[in-house]
Amino acid sequence: MHDHYPWEASNVEKQETKTAFDDAVVITAHGYDKKFIEDFEQRFNKMTGIISSYYATLSYMSLYDALFLYGLAVRDAYEETKNQSIYDGFMPQDMPKCGFDGGLCDYTSVYMVVVIIPLGYLLYVKEKERMLYDMTWRIPREQVRLLEERSRKSGSTSAHSKTLSHDSSSLQGSIGSRANSRLSAKQAVANGVKCSYKRYAQTRSVTFNKHDLARLKELKVMENENLNKFYGISFNQQNEFIVLCKGSEEEDLANVRMREKNTTKKFIQQAPEIIREFISTKHIPQGSPASDMYGLGMVLYQILFKLEPFYERNLPPSKILQKIALANEDDQIIRPTFPNQQQIAANEEAYNLQLLSALEACWLELPEMRPNIKRIKAIVNSNLKSTGSGSLVDQMMKMMEDYTTNLEILVKERTQLLEEAQQQADRLTIADDLKAGRAVPPQLYLNATVLFSDIRGFTRMASNSTPLQVVNFLNDLFSGFDSIIAKHDAYKVETIGDAYMIVSGVPRENGNAHVQHIADIALKMRSFVANFKVAHRPEEIMMVRIGFHSGSVAAGVVGIAAPRYCLFGDTVNMASRMESSGVSNKIQISESSCNLLRCFYHQFIVVERGKVDVKGKGECTTFFLEGKEGPLNIPVGRKK
Structure with missing residues (x-):
């Protein structure tokens, strides 16, 4: 231990420092100088009250000067000796990283970690518990x-x-x-x-x-x-x-009994070596993979043909067991026979030659000659139209599921035929009533929408066409209208010339949906006519005038020799006036229809036309149906 380090100030230098700074406290390599510490403490010993500013200032200045000189001594020693052991080889910083009060550091991430980890764990536990109780x-x-x-x-x-x-x-x-x-x-x-x-x-x-x-x-x-x-x-x-x-x-497995209470019958499906040992010892022997393959062949037989093994032999199970166990080399081996395809309702896959060969291989007399499970699984997967996913039993179950699915489809088709026959019978009942002269009572429908349409320029075109051309034109046009109606809950009442009458809400009531169906039909009819080409006059530009009105109507069958389903009421007349007072290539609707669309179906674009003189009604406010908002917007104008 050195008494004096080479870079430490000498006693003479210390004394000069103390004289220069009025008894300043000097720090050496060994710490504070004890004598000066005692002198420093003596100044304040047994003093009370407020310390004079002279002594306070002197004490703080002396302490600061001492620390400053100590820092200079350390820096000089480091530069002279390059000793890396001083402060672990690094000079101390003037200010701590986070400041003297820690205010220069951001502790947000620390707080977040402290809060998020417990909160995340709590949410995880809650989610696990929720999934449990879901x-x-x-x-x-x-x-x-x-x-x-x-x-x-x-x-x-x-x-x-x-x-x-x-x-x-x-x-x-x-x-x-x-x-x-x-x-x-x-x-x-x-x-x-x-x-x-x-x-x-x-x-x-x-x-x-x-x-x-x-x-x-x-x-x-x-x-x-x-x-x-x-x-x-x-x-x-x-x-x-x-x-x-x-x-x-x-x-x-439908119609397949895999387990029997009769032990003798149960052992029919066991391998011959198992049967022989059981007969001789009266104890069930331990199986082997080869004997399991024999039993798997029996199971596959039942799945493919839906029959019990040895079904064709009119022998009791005990006799069959004896024939299997006591068969000599000269005797024919007793195994299940494959039934004729015309005799049973088996799938076509059951008579696959590779599958049948696999069954026979499973029933070989010598256990070591029987195939392993991997071989049988590959054969089943490749011949039962399977991708090989799932277990072997899964693949065998698939045939049974397909068979059941076919039965379900057949039952569904027969049920549909029965319903159609019932509907025909109901119609025949109405026809019988009409033929017998019995009146069919009319019915009142409170909510319905009636549409009329008319082809503009039809009279002029018909005068310049042959009757056959007119018939073909109307047939093509009305076939398009019929296909539009078939996609909606609406009913075509009648056609007179180029006039077309549709109703929704009759004869089946549908709440307020009748105005929606008719509005969709009207927009699609206008779009269809705008793109319709007359076969014998392709340059002809066709335009349609459409109008509809919502209200109550009465419906019933009129006539006996030629009965027709007709509509009556002011709603029909108003709908006809909406069409006759309309504009070409426009859809004019009444105020009641407009109110229903604006109240329940906001996607339709309705524009007020104004006051229109309606025959028998006077001036009425009418509206134009311009289109429909949404991804399937119906065009409001004719395509050029």
Whole structure:
């Protein structure tokens, strides 16, 4: 330890400093000089009251000068020795990074981190809890459509329903017990997905605790080709508790009984080596992959042909087992036979040669000669028109689903034919009443809109055309009008020459929508005529005059020999006046129709025309329907 550092001021220099600065406090490398500290403290010892400004100023000046000199000494020592150990090799800054009071630093990011992290975690927990209580696995009863009405006992309940009935204490006593209730193992369509369901009788409202909700959520999102997919539960509606899941072999294969109570019949589908060991030892032996492939062939046989193995043999199961087990090398091997295609309703894919060869390979007598599961899966995927996604059972189920879908389409078509036949029968009933001379009572419709249209220049064109040309022209024109009407809830009443009459709200009432349908039809009719080309006079420019009015009308069948459906009332007359007093290529509407459009259908552009002298009504305020706002805006003028 050095008593005096080479860069430290000597005692003579210290004394000169003290003399120059009136006993200033000097700081050395070893700290404050004790003697001067004692002298400094002595000045204030046993003093009371306010210290004189002289001593205060002297003390602060002396302390500042001492620190300043110490800084000069440190800097000089650093420049002379280049010793990097001083202050870890760095000179101290004149001011701290954040200032003496910390005001130069922005702590906003720190505060944000402190606030956002706990807040984010809280929101995460809340969102997880919300998703838990949203119960995405719950399916409303009205979204479940049952396809069959085939019941089974509840002993075959799936793993999902077992888990719920045993693990959830809240379900105890809410649904029927497995011992005395009956549930359905049937097919249904839930949210557009075909699945199997099992139905229990629900005796009281069912609630789930947080643990049950978490397990049900995990079941909903769980995906694996070897798992029976859980779709959801419908409960607390119609006194039913319905569990929906992906169809298993037992639940989805129509007309295929995969499990039998009779042990002997059950063993018919086992491999020959399993049957022989069972007969000799009376114990069920442990299986092997080769014996499983034999059983898979039996399952695939039932799926393809919808028949039980050995259905064609009129022998009891015990005899068939003996023939399989005791067959010698000289005896013919007993295996299921493939039925004739004309005898059963099997799919065409069932008679694919590669599939049939795969079945026969699964039934080979020598276990080591049977194919493995990868080979069978590849054959099934390639021949059942599958992309190979899903498990092997998924691919085999697809044929059954297609078969069921075809039946549904057929039923839908037959139902539509039945409805059409019923409508024809209803029309025949009216015709019979008319033929019998019985009057068909008219009906009053309070809300309807009647439209009239007229082709301007038709008389002049007809005078310069042959009758056949006029007929063809009207047929082409009115066919276009008919196609427009077919897309709306409207009815063509009649045509007289070039006049065309339409009504909406009759005979089927549609609230206030009648004026919307007629307005759309009028705009489309005007656009159609503006672009219509006369076949025999392509240079002819066609223009239409349209008018409509809204109000109440009476409708009924008039005539017996030639009955017609006619409309009566002031609304019909007013609609006709709107057309006759209108302007070419314009759609004139009454004030009542305008009020309905402005009140309920703001997308239509209506412009006031002013006062018009209407025959039988005097001066009436009428309006022009110019167009319709929106992406499907109807043009208001003729295309050039």
